[in-house]
Amino acid sequence: MASPEMKMAREAYGDLLVELGKQNENIVVLDADLSSSTNTYKFAKQFPERFFNCGVAEQNMMSVAAGLAASGKTVFVSTFAIFGAGRAWDQVRNSLAACRFNVKIVVTHGGISVGPDGLSHQAIEDIALMRAIPGMTVIVPCDAPEAVAAIRASSEKPGPFYIRLGRPKIPIIWHGDKFHIGRAHIVQEGEHVTIVACGIMVNEALAAREILREKGISAEIINMSTIKPLDEEALLASAKKTRRVITCEEHSVVGGLGGAVSEFLGEAFPVPIIRIGIRDRFGQSGTPEELMKEYKLTKNDIAHAAEKLVKERPAPPV
Numbered sequence: 459m460a461s462p463e464m465k466m467a468r469e470a471y472g473d474l475l476v477e478l479g480k481q482n483e484n485i486v487v488l489d490a491d492l493s494s495s496t497n498t499y500k501f502a503k504q505f506p507e508r509f510f511n512c513g514v515a516e517q518n519m520m521s522v523a524a525g526l527a528a529s530g531k532t533v534f535v536s537t538f539a540i541f542g543a544g545r546a547w548d549q550v551r552n553s554l555a556a557c558r559f560n561v562k563i564v565v566t567h568g569g570i571s572v573g574p575d576g577l578s579h580q581a582i583e584d585i586a587l588m589r590a591i592p593g594m595t596v597i598v599p600c601d602a603p604e605a606v607a608a609i610r611a612s613s614e615k616p617g618p619f620y621i622r623l624g625r626p627k628i629p630i631i632w633h634g635d636k637f638h639i640g641r642a643h644i645v646q647e648g649e650h651v652t653i654v655a656c657g658i659m660v661n662e663a664l665a666a667r668e669i670l671r672e673k674g675i676s677a678e679i680i681n682m683s684t685i686k687p688l689d690e691e692a693l694l695a696s697a698k699k700t701r702r703v704i705t706c707e708e709h710s711v712v713g714g715l716g717g718a719v720s721e722f723l724g725e726a727f728p729v730p731i732i733r734i735g736i737r738d739r740f741g742q743s744g745t746p747e748e749l750m751k752e753y754k755l756t757k758n759d760i761a762h763a764a765e766k767l768v769k770e771r772p773a774p775p776v
Contacts, residue, residue, distance in 0.1 A: 472497025580741030586713025648678030
């Protein structure tokens with residue numbers, strides 16, 4: 459079997475910014491002295507008069523973005539996830555979201571797959587922080603093509619967005635034509651258990667599905683790239699079919715995808731749920747592969763949890 463095509467989502471983001479910049483002269487881009495990593499440097503080369511390096515001053519950068527948006531600009535703001543969501547949270551909440559400004563916060567280096575940079579640079583709480591802000595749309599694409607489609611869609615819709623990208627090259631999974639904000643993608647249908655994933659965990663979920671298939675367990679895989687607003691209709695339909703749910707995220711189990719799914723199903727259709735994610739721990743230095751194993755985010759961990767759920771927790775009656 460041929461190896462899957464691999465690509466960095468942040469690299470695709472940089473290319474897309476140039477394309478969008480050519481199409482819309484109202485677009486401006488801000489970065490916090492990390493443009494070589496976020497790939498916004500590509501836009502800076504093409505449109506230096508519309509690019510602003512705000513330096514290591516993420517809080518100020520968000521305030522500048524608010525001012526530009528108030529002047530009618532469509533603003534793309536980029537930095538690492540830990541800084542965009544954590545360090546600048548107050549400005550994001552009060553200066554951007556409260557005013558419903560047209561600012562797209564596209565962050566990179568999310569999750570523990572950042573690797574050797576360690577806990578200070580590994581955002582594992584950012585989805586929870588952004589999801590809690592009223593009116594904020596939160597998207598975690600599964601790969602580079604979906605990232606491009608999602609960011610393009612965000613540019614066409616007014617209001618604040620938080621879009622989380624990773625650091626490493628990841629397999630290409632998504633082959634859609636258009637990204638629909640707030641709509642889940644049923645990647646594979648199944649009967650016995652629903653596995654809801656986002657970001658790089660979609661690939662792990664698909665690999666886990668193959669392990670489960672060999673054991674006679676049919677898993678439905680949902681790419682829930684839009685975490686807010688959640689596709690409640692698709693989630694409810696799948697939960698009613700399989701009556702067992704696994705959530706998978708490269709993020710804390712508190713407040714992220716697992717929290718969103720559990721909150722909704724807890725009210726709408728209670729079923730057994732297991733959340734695959736980081737459990738009340740900080741990140742640490744290591745290779746992405748080592749860290750995925752350490753924090754139990756691999757295909758084997760997902761398959762083990764799903765098998766346990768199917769065998770040990772009978773589905774409740776409809």
